[in-house]
Amino acid sequence: MSDKRRAFESPADLARPITQPVLRRPAATTMGAVLVVLRVLAGVWWLLALTFSWNDVLLDDLGLGDEPDFQALGNDVKEAISSGILNTVLIVGGIVLVIELLFALLVFRGVNWARVVVMVFATLSIIGSFVGWWLGGQEITVHTTLVTLALDILVLLALSSQGARAYARRPRERRARGSVA
Template sequence: MTRETAEPATPPTPAKRPAYEPATRLLRPTGYDPAMRRPGTTIAGVGLLALRVITGIFVIVEAILTHPSSLEVTVDGESFGTTLAVVVTAVVLLVDAALAFFIWLGWNWPRVVVMFGSVISVSSSFVAWWSSGQEFTVKAGLAAIAIDVLVLLALSSRSAAAYARRGEKPPPVRA
């Protein structure tokens, strides 16, 4: 008596993307699909932006509660209980929240602005480390750098770009 053994069927492997893609392929317009569902990368990017806003609020509150005397600004003999740094940080947090909302709606320009800001943030942190040997700890910038890198990864993905540009009609084909 012989036994026939069939080899298990191997599932087909998806085609791998090359490690390097020419700019012409990367800049190719995405498909026109106004009904496209919001991808996970966009959700993750907005969630990380919300996390950045929340941590910024905690930093402002901690600065006010732990160093109230250093937050006093005296102008012409009058003392004010806030500093320019706290006000600027609050404005930046409001702008971040607004940009996150617009990204959630699927707008492209806020996604690009946030990615540009994250690149500037990570690059300036690198320059500070390189030029002055500034050390990074979780409390002194490492968490912010990590969030910026994750925001860049999420919002620069093909699916996030396709979602943000889903309503753009392709240019007319010329013969």
């Protein structure tokens, strides 16, 4: 039989422990970590673009320009609400991006649970983009979600590879407690 990989692997085969240690980090794992970092950079770019176009987003996309209750507020109050919403989005987005960067480091180091979590969130992001396109008519363009969607698909392809899985599930030596490495 050839060394060609089967199109389908049974769950029992996937759950079986890896017995041979994989010594070298596969290119798929490195590429997966790099793609997660690129995803973080795309998130930073998105947050910057949101900051510079915040008034348009607030008035057009969120529809606050047409709300009579919002229009009745004074300019100082409107500015405080606007900056409060923007600051909240930026802080939460920044925290998410830092966590995603930590996951990139863990994936690079070959931590299996981090690889799985990154793949789950990439899947959820792809599904979210699809649902937004299907139900809401959200356009998938370079200016909206095309870059992050492409990065999520590439992350899934890289981290679901056989080499990345074997590296993340490789046997490791246990350190004794209190020992210095």
